[in-house]
Amino acid sequence: MKHLLSAADVDRDEATAILDTATRMHAIQDREVKKLPPLRGRTIVNLFFEDSTRTRSSFEIAGKWLSADVINVSAKGSSVSKGESLRDTALTVAAMGVDALVVRHNASGAVQRIAGWVSGCSVRAVVNAGDGTHEHPTQALLDAYTLRNRLGDLEGRHVVIVGDITHSRVARSNVLLLHTLGARVTLVAPPTLLPSGVATWTCETSWDLDATLSGKAFGDVDAVMMLRVQRERMSGGYFATEREYAINYGLSPQRLDMLAEHVPVLHPGPMNRGLEISSVAADSPRSVVLDQVQAGVAVRMAVLYRLLAGAEEEVAV
């Protein structure tokens, strides 16, 4: 693995290795001194073309706990409107002697483009921190980490992902990675929010949340992931009203009760309470939302470590 641009870049062994490394990294969160030396002298730039609080700070903390120098560059606002090409922006940042770029962009494929342009520079690795409606591979890794902690091996496990699949980079990366790890995935959404060609993906799809959660449609459920629904989708005619969406696709207390004892509820955040997830569900013991955030730091440490320090070195924790 040279870059992490897509969840498809990691095979099962690589994914397992990242998650195992993350487990060891996770241990330092309970320490008083949260610092490991392996990336000392390395420079990581968080190049964010789109607002982000949680992903950016998660990467920043991950880099710092590995002793890297982490710089945040906010390049918000389309470079098109500024007259600078994306290529210029990427090469300018890369020319500063950066070891790794962590990039978020509001356009699908932007990070892949940047990885191509900086291939001749000092940059050794490019990490996709979310590109448009395409992918968000570290989110999928942290979700898999969280699931593994709750459920053990994911082989044969059935994960239900509910919400705006069409516009979700989280869903795309999760479908790829969970399949790689041997899990089964069912996507649930109204027909307007399922992407074209979804029938070719390695998952099942359903318009009926109740039939899916009850296990009648695709078998017993082992985990439920609720996705954020952007309110502006309503004006695009993707659904009628928030009320109707919540009634049909929200994780209500009643639906929560349909789930077996062991089933965790995930959400990549930020949550729209009352829309895709009820407060009862969000605050229930099943909710692993904060575990996901914690896992985010450990998984990103593992990714940065494996990309920059080399997979062959053992972590001295």
Next chain:
Amino acid sequence: MSILLAGAKPLGGKAVDVLIEDGTITGVGAKLAASNRPDERIDCSGLVLLPGFVDLHTHLREPGREDAETVATGSAAAALGGYTAVHAMANTNPVADTAEIVEQVARLGERAGLVDVRPVGAVSKGLAGQELAEIGTMARSAAAVRIFSDDGRCVHDSRLMRRAFEYAKAFGGVIAQHAQDPRLADGSACCHEGEVSGRLGLAGWPAVAEESIVARDVMLAEHTGSRLHVCHVSTGGTVEVIRWAKARGIAVTAEVTPHHLLLTCDLLSSYDPVFKVNPPLRPDSDVQALRAALADGTLDAVATDHAPHAPHDKDHAFGDAAFGMLGLQTALGVVAESMVSTGLLNWAGVADRMSVRPAAIGGLVTHGRPIEPGEPANLTLIDPDGSYTVDADALASKSRNTPFAGRTLPAAVVATFLRGRATVRDGKLVDGIPA
């Protein structure tokens, strides 16, 4: 000035000698060489002689974006591609929506002198889709505009389209429609809506956004008794609509671009905007339907939609980059690969789709003519067994956005003659690439 093309095969038929004198073909037959003493004799053995190509759809970018292309550099690319006439689209800055602008473009074309540059006039003022542009004045101007198009944008307002159809009849005009329902495919739509757009997370451009507009427009053309030309047909569904309309006797013609005959949307997996074009590349099933329709004549013409862009308009994320790709210098090779090598068209068919029919659609009387004595010598000499390896940096266009870079395409343009004068010889511009 006389030139003898010795042993050329008109339309790929039997080898004959063709004599050109003072811009006109004066002799076609065996052994003309013996009875004439031409100023110049060109050995054409093995070469095919075609009427000079006519492009119905060229973006020359002047006025406004002379950094991407000028009338002169675009004309040079056209000549190298075997073209003797091009239609310059109206989406310049300022928009070609008045007699002054179309006359300026025509004058720039005359000055370059490499191909006949025929300006296309806008249908609506400023391409805004609100009010009719001065279609009549442009038609009666020195540029004698015959094709009107808001290309780049769709005339989506049904009432405006109806009026344009009716109004253009008085001037013998044809409305060339960029068919894209903006409610089904807005400006962000950049990838054929299907498996690829879903996987890549790119905004979908569904086939129905084109097909529904073409269906409406053929009905409007029938209702108004006017002429419709459909730009850059990209889907099999549109082909079916046009086939139906033609069978019904509706006055509709249609074009297909070279890139839609060869490339598919699978190329977008690279996210390289060199493959970003409007309408988007489609799946192979559409490519095959377009080839079949061009072969059977449902699609009348190959038109390049040559769309030069400066690097800084392409060096962005896919969704942010400009739409369009170069086409003039690669058109013959792409048509040869997709249509001739596959047995779908012979060289006479290529002449029909790249010269005869586009000239008729554009109302050009001196292009797309038979290769016979008395006809104007607007001709293209090609090597059917040659090949052309596309080197983006060597193109005559000011821009480099060819999707065919590095490809070797069959057939090669050897020479192009505009009114008997060679603009291209041995595959090179006679006067070099314009500055």
